[in-house]
Amino acid sequence: MRFRTSVLLLLGVCLLINGCVLSRGRVGNPIQEEHLSQIEKGISKKELVVTLFGAPDRIIVGNDKEIFQYYYYDGKSPGLILLVFNILSVNLRSDNLYVFFDRQGIVQDVIYGKRTPEVDFTLRPWGK
């Protein structure tokens, strides 16, 4: 009786997860927040920023300033692939770091925003 229950339970679990797809994709390296505290406005130089975060993903020049941009994307994708019906969601979020330098290569400003903790495996192909 116990064996039969276990087999039925296993079969039930298998049926429940049948056709389930879970996938994850990332672009770039996660921005290390502990490194941000080492950057001091008006003191830190470009060399330190490059040592901590590596070469920037993008450089913006203008208004007598140079801006280094670093980004990181995280995506989670749940899906249900059935014999006759498929639904799939891809949820993407981004983190961006901008470091502003003056003409002497000294950090003037830092802008950082993190959205990737919000990314989840929610399957919601419909709705707003």
Add this chain to the structure above:
Amino acid sequence: MPARYARLLLVVMLCMSLWGCAVRRVDFNAPIMPEDLSFIRAGETTLHHVVDRIGAPEEITAVSDQFVAEFKWSTTRSSSLNLGYLFRIVSPVAPTMTLSGTGINIQRLLIICDDRLIVRSYAFGLTDEHALFEFWPF
């Protein structure tokens, strides 16, 4: 017809109506609504305050003596219906006859700041909402 067979027929018809149906959705970042920016006071609020509330922009551009911060989010919906699945009832080989539609809604918010990153103005881009089920491509 006994009720049992009627129910079975209903289930089979429901399954058949879903045959070959696929719905996909891609969300990039959470939407930013006008009410999320009600705290902004032009000439007072800095870009740092904005970033604390809604996250960092996807792009910053230097234009003359100003900086333009661009926030982007999008929803892409795609659906398809493969009518060839219906041939599976009568044939071991099912041809592909797919009707498919995709709608990409890219939305943006531009925030214009001076060179000290104080917000001067902001504007939302126009949006174009597409329906989820767009099987008919014509």
